[in-house]
Structure formats: structure tokens, C-alpha cells
Amino acid sequence: VNDNEAGQGSDPVAVSERMAAGGDAIAQLDDGRVLFVEGALPGEVVSVEITERHASWARARAVSVARPSPDRIQPPCPRHHEGCGGCPWQHVEADAQVGLKQEIVDAALRRAGHRGDVERLPARRIPAFGYRTTMRVAAASDGRLGLRRRHEHSVVPAAGCMVAHPRVEELIGRSRLPGASGAILRVGLSGGERLVVALGHVAAGWSVPEDVRVVGAGERGWVHESVGGLRWRVSGRSFFQSGPAGADALVDVVREAAADALGPGATLVDAFAGVGVLGGVLAASTGCRLVAIESHPEAVADAAVNLAPLDAQVVQDDVARWPPRLADAVVADPSRRGLGRRVAANLAGTGAGRLVLVGCDPAAFARDAVLLEAEGYRLRAVALVDLFPQTTHIEAVGRFDRVAR
Numbered sequence: 001v002n003d004n005e006a007g008q009g010s011d012p013v014a015v016s017e018r019m020a021a022g023g024d025a026i027a028q029l030d031d032g033r034v035l036f037v038e039g040a041l042p043g044e045v046v047s048v049e050i051t052e053r054h055a056s057w058a059r060a061r062a063v064s065v066a067r068p069s070p071d072r073i074q075p076p077c078p079r080h081h082e083g084c085g086g087c088p089w090q091h092v093e094a095d096a097q098v099g100l101k102q103e104i105v106d107a108a109l110r111r112a113g114h115r116g117d118v119e120r121l122p123a124r125r126i127p128a129f130g131y132r133t134t135m136r137v138a139a140a141s142d143g144r145l146g147l148r149r150r151h152e153h154s155v156v157p158a159a160g161c162m163v164a165h166p167r168v169e170e171l172i173g174r175s176r177l178p179g180a181s182g183a184i185l186r187v188g189l190s191g192g193e194r195l196v197v198a199l200g201h202v203a204a205g206w207s208v209p210e211d212v213r214v215v216g217a218g219e220r221g222w223v224h225e226s227v228g229g230l231r232w233r234v235s236g237r238s239f240f241q242s243g244p245a246g247a248d249a250l251v252d253v254v255r256e257a258a259a260d261a262l263g264p265g266a267t268l269v270d271a272f273a274g275v276g277v278l279g280g281v282l283a284a285s286t287g288c289r290l291v292a293i294e295s296h297p298e299a300v301a302d303a304a305v306n307l308a309p310l311d312a313q314v315v316q317d318d319v320a321r322w323p324p325r326l327a328d329a330v331v332a333d334p335s336r337r338g339l340g341r342r343v344a345a346n347l348a349g350t351g352a353g354r355l356v357l358v359g360c361d362p363a364a365f366a367r368d369a370v371l372l373e374a375e376g377y378r379l380r381a382v383a384l385v386d387l388f389p390q391t392t393h394i395e396a397v398g399r400f401d402r403v404a405r
């Protein structure tokens, strides 16, 4: 790519090589700098507009495609064409999205310095559209709900959003929250409830469909969902996966990775437990004892209700400060930051023979894999779970065995 700074003549042409973790294609400028190209796919020749320049890298946007990838499709959602930034991979065919996400995880492990052989398990998929039962949306000045425009703060009203479950999509289209900065929308497909957690100050004149409960600051409300054959209470501000289909897919992969290390009399630690889904399903299916650690008060309250029928202890604590106790297996599902050195050491302090790491950021997942290996674990297998089709969000599950004391 010839970076024509003055912007004279035709747009520079980029030949993209592979995908970067953020979902842009990687190409190279003539001077050796890395170029991240939004909207391009590996193997494509595209004309680009350079949008950012730095000493060792630059960023560009594909403006036209001279040689398209066979994986390129026409984005199906009208909101995408109106500039909605919610689904940056709508131009990628659904199977190809999964392959690209797997390659990004492999590349992240290599870059973090991971050297061992790792089995790559088959990826798990959920329906490509209509899967989101929880969505954080923004509110426009007139109170209509939507998603941020690509690269901008303004809001694209998202009535008709194709990744939202139809009951969430209807909620987006029919709700007005003037004055609010946004909202968390949550539907319990199992319990039938619909919830709006309003963010910021809501002015007079707000409206939602009749059945919907609006939860303001200091208030609490919840929905019920079914995952892994069990019923879960999920409060408005508690973490929940993209929807029950995603949660079920993740539960299946985690259960396959951990169940053989558990049984009656064994102890499982579920670190970053949320409302208790991953550990709870494992405890119910293996008969093991469960210690669930979570810091968010609403999620802790949900987990206490959800796990009450099991042999389970819910601990409200920061996993980094939690004094480790002996366990047979650990499931850890941290936020995007990953585990980090201190939590990795803490989890290793349980002496667990099996550790299952769920990572929602490939670079953090790869860094954590290297940290856990330094703590005596070996990464045996990785599975991708595509919880957010059409987006660049990546969820990876790693199975680790303890190989040294």
C-alpha cells in the first residue's frame, strides 16, 4: 500500500493478509508499517481511505473491493446500511466468521509465546440472528433506543435489529426513554418477563410496552431463564451471556472440559461465577460440592437463590483477594481483562488438577494461558464458542491439566 498522505490521485490499494483481534484485516504499507483495514477480508484487494497514522501502524477503511473474498456477502440488516455499529462482521459469511475467530485465537496464543501442542475442538455455534435476549442500548435525544453509529457517538434507532430476539427487538422499537443515556434490555424466555434497566436520568414522557418492568437507580428486578436444564434467576444488572442459546452452548463445552475431573465428594471452584450458571450445571450433573466466587452484589444475590438446592457456597469476594482453598477443578470466566498474574496464582493455589478458562478477549486469554503454564498447568485443548455471531466478539474455552506441583 502506498500511503498517499496528501490524498491526491486514486485511493491506495491494500492486499489484506489475515484478521486482527479487533476484527480488521491486516495489510502492510510500502514503508513496512502494519495497516489495519476495516471492512476487508483476508485475500481481498480493496481500495482504502487511510484514517489514522502512527509511527509503526496505520488504520484504514475499505471504500471499494476490487477482488472480493468468496466469504464476502451483502450485509443483510437495513440498520447496518444506516451506519449502525453493532454488527461489524455482517459482510462475512456465517461459517467463515467462525473460522476467522478460530484463527485469531490461534494467532493470539502464538503471539503470547505459547509453544505447546493444543488440540483444537470443534467450534460451537448458535443461530446467526435473533439470539440476543440481553442488550445494552443507547438512547437518542428523542428517547428512541438504538446502537451507536460506527465511529460516532450518535445513535442509530435499532427497530428491526436482526441479532435481537424478536421480543427484545419489539422492546427496542416500542420503548421511549427521553433523558436516559441508555438501557439494559433483558427478556427471560423461560419466565416470559421483560425488563428495562434505565441508565442515567429518565425524563417525563417515557413509555414501554405494558408488560415491561422498568428498573431505575436503586431498584431491582429480574427475569428467569432456563440453561443446562435448570432455572436461573437473572437480575437486571447481573451478567448473563448473549442469550440462553449461547449460555447452553458454553455450558456444554465447559461441562465436557471439566466433568470427568468431578464427582460426589469432589470440590469445584467457579471463579467469576455471575448468577452461578457454569458451576451450578456442573455441580448438578456431577454431584460435586461448589464454591462460587463473585463480586457483583446483584449477581451474588441471584447465585444464592439459584444455587440453594445444591451443595454450594456463594462467596462475595474479589477473586484476586480470595484466599484459595483446596479444590479438584476450577472454572474461571473473567471479564475482558482476563485473570492476570495474581488471580492465576490464586487459582493455582487451589491445587486443582483441572482448570477450565473461559476467555472473551483472545489476547487476555492467551496471556492467561502462559501465566497458568508458569503456575504448573498445561493447555490441552481449546474450543471456540461463537456467542455473538455478526460481531467480532470472541469466546474461547481452554482445558488445562496440572502437570507440576
Ligand SMILES: C[S@@+](CC[C@H](N)C(=O)[O-])C[C@H]1O[C@@H](n2cnc3c(N)ncnc32)[C@H](O)[C@@H]1O
Pocket (backbone or CB within 6 Å): 238, 239, 240, 241, 272, 273, 274, 275, 276, 277, 278, 293, 294, 295, 296, 299, 317, 318, 319, 320, 333, 334, 335
Ligand atoms: C464474564 S462474566 C461470567 C459470569 C458467569 N460465569 C456466566 O457464565 O454467566 C464475569 C463475572 O465476573 C464478575 N467479576 C468481575 N471481576 C471480578 C472479580 N475481581 N472478582 C469476582 N468477580 C468478578 C462479574 O461481575 C461477572 O459476573
